[in-house]
Amino acid sequence: MLDSDAQTDRIAEILDAHLGLEGPLLPILHAIQHAFGYVPDSAIPQIAAALTISKAEVHGVISFYHDFRDKPAGRHVIKICRAEACQAAFGNSVADRAKQKLGIDWHETTPDGAVTLEPVFCLGLCACGPAAMIDGKLVGMLTPKSVEKLIDEVVK
């Protein structure tokens, strides 16, 4: 974890690198989340000042988009597709088994901080569903059994 001065400096660097863009806020938020794993609340006034917009506007943008987190995720993030094509290939049974195995529901993190489970609406893998993304890696044709195995591999 960075101390607050180091965090402020890093965010200032990110802001500097993006201020020349047209519409820089999303690229800034992505870069901050990439650097810290989430967008810390303390970053909001700093972003607002740099872009000369209100803190409310920055908060409004962060909270609008599903991708941005206001707190760190678990050490591993599992995103399982819930969209129609994966449902047609029995994705619901894969999601149910994952929830059962992890003992958590959507948007929750296991108590030991190991895994965050999130729904995703389409990874563009609709012809080889059910699909998921595990720490950025794509997987297709999941079954309840194979998702259990993948979870075991991730948490070990």
Added chain:
Amino acid sequence: MRIWLPLDSFAQAMGGEEVAAAIVVEAKARGVQLQLTRNGSRGMAWLEPLAEIEVGGVRHGFGPMTLADVSGLFGDLAAHPKALGPVEELDWMKGQTRLTFARVGVIDPLSLEEYRAHGGLVGLDRAKAMTKAQIVAEVTDSGLRGRGGAGFPTGIKWKTVSEAAGEQKYIVCNADEGDSATFADRMLMEGDPFTLIEGMAIAGLACGATKGYVYIRSEYPVAIRVMNDAVLVAREAGVLGPQFDMEIRVGAGAYVCGEETALLNSLEGKRGVVRAKPPLPALQGFMGRPTVVNNVISLASVPVIMAKGAAHYKDFGLGRSRGTIPLQIAGNVKFGGLYECAFGLTLGEIVDKIAGGCFTGRPVKAVQVGGPLGAYFPRALFDTPFGYEEFAAKDGLIGHAGLTLFDDSTDMLAMARFAMEFCAIESCGKCTPCRIGSTRGVETLDRLARGDASAMPILTDLCNTMKLGSLCALGGFTPYPVMSAITHFPDDFARSKEAAE
């Protein structure tokens, strides 16, 4: 020795990276000089990862590859257990008319040299010798319509921007392909990024725009990487430069940003809230300036139109649906993937002949055409020819040409409920019918599920309100899957109280 193995997300999801690494290790162990090309996907998802090796000047396919199949690629190829023969001779490939996807799966996506050798940049070179009005006329004459779903004539949109007054104009590519069952944009960007770049550069010439943006959804990490690399290569080679340059921007997981005005707000760094029209984005778009917003496939179809002429493209298709359409066949499907062909095949031909029905071997109950906002089609409507007007006449839409197959175990009430739930999750909140209606829709469908038949007229009325009163297609089209499920599969909604309890 040269081996092609796709970098496409389909291949990656089916273990392609592990296979690629094993190929490199095997070649090294055998002392073989290897050239491993990471191409796009040919579109046959059930064969991924699909390795290809040239035999007597013809590319032969091997797939779906597993780690155990790797060493065989270095032995007697004819005896390889996954040998498929010449790739271009496979039924799936032979039946297609590949215009927009001609190079996808064939070339190295980041080799401008191979792009050029396969007919790339011919369209841009031709456009450079034409006036703005001539380019616009060529695209208009081709009959190309917006492939994102709305079906608006691309040339007319370009004409508006071209003739609009403004110091700075923009070409914005909508690559926020969020509809389930669609992956054509992704495959194009991963497999042939220069086609999109060339299409955008031509649009820039036609409209007097010097700056372009590609807004790619964050769920597509491979496409984002390939597009970023391709822009660098194109800039280095002078294809992009002061006359027209572009940036890749990444979305943040909001489905509604696929709507063009929400996308523009997002690109400007705002909440992805839908704007009321007018003003049209063509006149007041990005930063309030004249802007073309086109889907990936619309823009990527322009180079072949410019290279081969409007008439060549227009010759394909039926009625007012001209040219080709990349069908994306998905869900519970035996042979799923991307299949580019002229408009006009019937839904039944696509489902039974090309897709081979469901992978479960059970009868196809319904096909959702056009993504989460598209209607469910029963077998009784399988004679509908694939075209914009033809599907509209059956209370459906072709959208981005995604088709999801469902077998007879599907509960259509559950699918109708999901459509409302999805709308509630993704609504931008700007207009009331969508914001409130979607939540009320979920509740009303739950009443039906409990056997309360008196909820049906309320649901029908609610769908009508959403259809007519919503600001954009999210709220306006969610009634399509709901009402089509009710109309075509009434048995799934007629639940007796006793059974439900």
